[in-house]
Amino acid sequence: MIILNEILFLLFSFFTVFLSIKLSYYVDYLNKRSKINGAFLAGVVLAGVTSLPEFVTCFSALFVDNYSLAMGDILGSNIFNIFMICFFDLVFIKKLMFLKTNKSHNLVFILLIINYLVLYFFGFNFSFLYIGVPTFVIIISYVFYLLKISKKDNNQEKINNSTFNHVFIKFIVTAVLMVFSSVILTIIVNNLAILHPYFSSSFLGSIFLGVTTSLPEVITCYSLINMNSYDLALDDIIGSNFFNLLIMSFADILIRKNTIYFYADGGVHILIVLGLVFTCLCFLSNNIGNQYFKTKIYGIFSLLIVIVYLGYWIINFLG
Numbered sequence: 001m002i003i004l005n006e007i008l009f010l011l012f013s014f015f016t017v018f019l020s021i022k023l024s025y026y027v028d029y030l031n032k033r034s035k036i037n038g039a040f041l042a043g044v045v046l047a048g049v050t051s052l053p054e055f056v057t058c059f060s061a062l063f064v065d066n067y068s069l070a071m072g073d074i075l076g077s078n079i080f081n082i083f084m085i086c087f088f089d090l091v092f093i094k095k096l097m098f099l100k101t102n103k104s105h106n107l108v109f110i111l112l113i114i115n116y117l118v119l120y121f122f123g124f125n126f127s128f129l130y131i132g133v134p135t136f137v138i139i140i141s142y143v144f145y146l147l148k149i150s151k152k153d154n155n156q157e158k159i160n161n162s163t164f165n166h167v168f169i170k171f172i173v174t175a176v177l178m179v180f181s182s183v184i185l186t187i188i189v190n191n192l193a194i195l196h197p198y199f200s201s202s203f204l205g206s207i208f209l210g211v212t213t214s215l216p217e218v219i220t221c222y223s224l225i226n227m228n229s230y231d232l233a234l235d236d237i238i239g240s241n242f243f244n245l246l247i248m249s250f251a252d253i254l255i256r257k258n259t260i261y262f263y264a265d266g267g268v269h270i271l272i273v274l275g276l277v278f279t280c281l282c283f284l285s286n287n288i289g290n291q292y293f294k295t296k297i298y299g300i301f302s303l304l305i306v307i308v309y310l311g312y313w314i315i316n317f318l319g
Contacts, residue, residue, distance in 0.1 A: 005191050012185040013215065019178045020219035023049070026171035027220075027236075028229045034164055039104060039149040042224075042232040043239030049175050050216035050236065051243045052182040057213055058247050060186075062254065067263035073213070074248045075271035078241040080214050081221075082278040083309040085237045086302035088225050089285075093299055097230045098285040105231070107148060108238050109283040111141045115245055116276035123261040123272075132259035135249040142246050182216060189213070234286070241279075274312065278305050 027046050031038035054077050061070035089097050115138050122133040189212050217240050224233035252260040285301040 005188055009185070009188045012181055012188060013212075016178070016181045016185055016215055017219050019174055019181055020050070020216050021223050022174050023171070023178060024220045024223035024227065024229075024232075026167060026174060027232055028224060028227050029167055030164075030171060031229070031232060033167075037149055038232055039235050039239075042235035043108065043149060043242075044146065045175070046220060046232075046236050047239030047243050049178050050182075050220055051240050051247065052179055053186045053213035053216065054244050055247050056183055056186040058251055062251055067251075067255065067260050068265050068268055070251055071248060071260060071264055071268045072271060074244045075268060075275055077214050077217075078244055079271060079274045079278055079309065081217050081237045081241055082275075082282055083305060084214070084218050085221055085225075085233065086282070086285075086305040088222055088233075089302040090299055090306065092225055095225070095228070095230075096298060097225060097233075098302075099298065101230050101234050101286050103287065105234055105238060105286055106283070108145060108235075108242055109279060109286070111145055112238065112242060112245075112279050113276065113283065115141060115242075116272060116279060119261070119272050120269075120276065123259075124264060127259045127262075130256055130258060132252050132261045134261060135252045135259070138245050138249040142242060145242065178216065185215075186213060238279075238282075241275075270312075274308070277308075281305055 023046060027038075027041050030036055031041055054074055057073045058070045061067070061073060115134065118137045119134045126133040128136070217237065220236055221233045224230075224236065248260065281301040281304060288297075288301075
């Protein structure tokens with residue numbers, strides 16, 4: 001049984017990687033060749049599809065009444081996503097990615113920062129009808145975000161209708177397969193955690209579970225950066241983070257005895273602070289200074305995020 005789960009894990013991991021690469025290609029193609037807004041394609045559609053593993057793990061944790069774990073999965077995935085795009089920024093440092101991204105991302109950055117601030121200051125003591133204040137703020141801000149980015153991009157010209165329809169159908173089919181693959185992969189990982197209780201409860205086990213659920217975001221982000229689609233890569237990461245917060249808000253609504261934020265432990269508080277700091281630093285990377293100044297200090301914020309993230313895990317490992 002254990003060997004079967006491990007084989008299935010490898011098969012679905014490779015399948016998920018393959019689908020992630022294909023999705024990245026289709027999103028890049030549709031963004032460049034159609035009037036569909038790139039922010040909507042990557043920040044909502046692609047982000048929603050690649051966030052399915054977090055959805056499954058979050059609600060699995062709710063099923064066993066482990067509300068702190070549900071929050072930890074979401075917030076831990078968010079800081080890991082920021083870490084990965086900053087890591088890729090350093091790996092591809094010659095591309096100077098953040099010098100080529102535009103200011104259209106500022107809206108979601110600001111909304112994420114507001115949500116993190118509300119989580120930190122109002123999440124643990126304020127509620128209405130057993131629903132936390134952050135839940136209302138997250139849902140309202142996400143709807144506002146959708147309304148802002150769902151407009152068509154009039155700067156693009158549509159290609160041949162038959163070609164566009166062919167690629168769009170491929171994108172939809174691949175997205176559906178990704179949903180299926182992500183859900184199955186997450187279920188397999190949860191089974192492995194049950195079969196290997198000592199491993200799953202360890203620090204290395206938490207990293208394994210976290211990396212697995214973030215696999216679609218990591219691969220799509222890498223592929224988009226490799227194709228020089230920097231705006232789409234950034235849209236995918238911050239859009240996934242926003243969608244993850246939306247998942248957490250839905251989880252809060254489903255818990256009727258108290259708000260999900262009431263069960264947050266010290267580790268969750270740290271993840272909220274790290275999420276706020278990482279989002280602010282990434283926001284600064286996308287906006288700071290004039291061209292000369294940015295070139296001189298390029299990569300400093302990405303390097304800082306990578307160092308802090310690795311330091312966080314080293315401290316947890318040694319502790």
